[in-house]
Amino acid sequence: MGPRHLRRAVQDDIREVLGDPAARGDCLAESIAALGARHSLEPFRAVLSASADIDCPEPQAREIVLAIDGRRSLLADLLGRDPGFAVASCDLLHEAEGTLREPVFRQEGSVPPEPERPGDGVAAPTLQEAQRLETRRAERSGRPLAVVVLSADLPGGLSTEAFGPALAALRASARDVDYVAGAPPGDLIVLLPCTGGREGLRAAERFRATLVKATGCGWRAGVAVGQGSGANARLLEDCAKRSVEEARRAGTGAALHRPERRRHPRSSVGPAIAARLRRDGVESETVVEEMSLGGALLTLRARLDPGTEIVLALRPPVARPAVLIIPARVYRVSDGPLPGVAPWRAAVVFQPEVRLRVAGLLAGLDAPRGGNPTA
Missing domain, CATH: 2.40.10.220 (predicted glycosyltransferase like domains)
Structure with a gap:
C-alpha cells in the first residue's frame, strides 16, 4: 500500500488528523482508529503509508505511529515548538528502507553514518511469512487475493545466473503492495492483494512481457484467485502451479485456475x-x-x-x-x-x-x- 493507492478522501482525512495539534497520545490513536471504521481500511497502516511511504502489518504500524508521536513530543521540547508528525517520522525512521538515511536532528558533535550498501535496511519477509500475512489480510477484509506463478519455457528451468536478473526485473514491474519471490525449484511467484481474476491475468501478461525482455526466453504464467475465507495463499500457489501446466499443455501464455463447479464426475x-x-x-x-x-x-x-x-x-x-x-x-x-x-x-x-x-x-x-x- 503506497500513498497513491489511497483514495483522495482518505488522504485528506489523514492529513486533517495528523495536522490537528490537539490530537496527541490517546486522542491521536482514537482519531486514527476512527478512520478505519469510516473508510473500511487498516487505519494505522494507511497513516504510516501516507506519511512515511512505509507498508507493514497493522499491529506493527500502530506501534510505529505511536512511537512517532512520542518522538514528536521530544522534538517539541528540544525545539520549543511542535515539529509536526512528518518531521518526527523522518527523525525516527531514518534507518528504515525507503526513507531518509540520516536523522533530521543529530546530537552535536555526532558523526554522520557511512552510506549503506545497496540492499541494506529492513529485512523483507520470507515467502511463507508473506503468505500468512496476505491470507489473514484477505480473510479479514473479504477482498480478493491473486497469486501468479511464472515458469520459464526452458528444459530444466532457468539457470542460476539468469534467475537473479529475472527476479529483479519482476520486482521492478510489480506494484509496491505486491510481494515477489522465488518459488523453488525455479519458478517466480507474485502475491497480488485486492486483485481479481481479470486483473490477475492482465498482471500475469505484463509480468511475462517483462521477463521475456529480461531473459530472452518464453515464460508461462498461472493465476489463481481466492476471496475471503477462500484466499489461502499457499493453496492458491498450488492452484497457480497447476494452471502453469495447463497453459503449457494448451499452448497459451497464461491460464486462470477455475474451481471445479461440476456436481457430476467427468x-x-x-x-x-x-x-x-x-x-x-x-x-x-x-x-x-x-x-x-x-x-x-x-x-x-x-x-x-x-x-x-x-x-x-x-x-x-x-x-x-x-x-x-x-x-x-x-x-x-x-x-x-x-x-x-x-x-x-x-x-x-x-x-x-x-x-x-x-x-x-x-x-x-x-x-x-x-x-x-x-x-
Whole structure:
C-alpha cells in the first residue's frame, strides 16, 4: 500500500488528523482508529503509508505511529515548538528502507553514518511469512487475493545466473503492495492483494512481457484467485502451479485456475463420439472433449457467446447408433492455444430432463428408442 493507492478522501482525512495539534497520545490513536471504521481500511497502516511511504502489518504500524508521536513530543521540547508528525517520522525512521538515511536532528558533535550498501535496511519477509500475512489480510477484509506463478519455457528451468536478473526485473514491474519471490525449484511467484481474476491475468501478461525482455526466453504464467475465507495463499500457489501446466499443455501464455463447479464426475470423450452442433438452422462439426451428466466441454471452430442456446447431435460408438439430440446452453467460452482465433473452448450445460440420455451415452449403451428424437 503506497500513498497513491489511497483514495483522495482518505488522504485528506489523514492529513486533517495528523495536522490537528490537539490530537496527541490517546486522542491521536482514537482519531486514527476512527478512520478505519469510516473508510473500511487498516487505519494505522494507511497513516504510516501516507506519511512515511512505509507498508507493514497493522499491529506493527500502530506501534510505529505511536512511537512517532512520542518522538514528536521530544522534538517539541528540544525545539520549543511542535515539529509536526512528518518531521518526527523522518527523525525516527531514518534507518528504515525507503526513507531518509540520516536523522533530521543529530546530537552535536555526532558523526554522520557511512552510506549503506545497496540492499541494506529492513529485512523483507520470507515467502511463507508473506503468505500468512496476505491470507489473514484477505480473510479479514473479504477482498480478493491473486497469486501468479511464472515458469520459464526452458528444459530444466532457468539457470542460476539468469534467475537473479529475472527476479529483479519482476520486482521492478510489480506494484509496491505486491510481494515477489522465488518459488523453488525455479519458478517466480507474485502475491497480488485486492486483485481479481481479470486483473490477475492482465498482471500475469505484463509480468511475462517483462521477463521475456529480461531473459530472452518464453515464460508461462498461472493465476489463481481466492476471496475471503477462500484466499489461502499457499493453496492458491498450488492452484497457480497447476494452471502453469495447463497453459503449457494448451499452448497459451497464461491460464486462470477455475474451481471445479461440476456436481457430476467427468468422462473424457474426444473423437470416440461423433458430434455436430446446431444453431439457428446451421450445423457444424465440433469435438466433445469431456462430458458429465450436467454438461460438456466442447472445441468450437466459431466462437459462441455465453448464454447461446444450441443443440448437440451426438452419435455414440455402437453398432447402428441412433443420433442423440441434446439441447444445451453455452455457459463459458475461453480462448484456445492462440488468443482470439479458432479453435475456442466452450463449457455447456444440459437441462435435467436430458440426463437420462446422457447417462446412456456415457455408459456406452444404445439410447432408448421410445420418445428419443433422432436426426
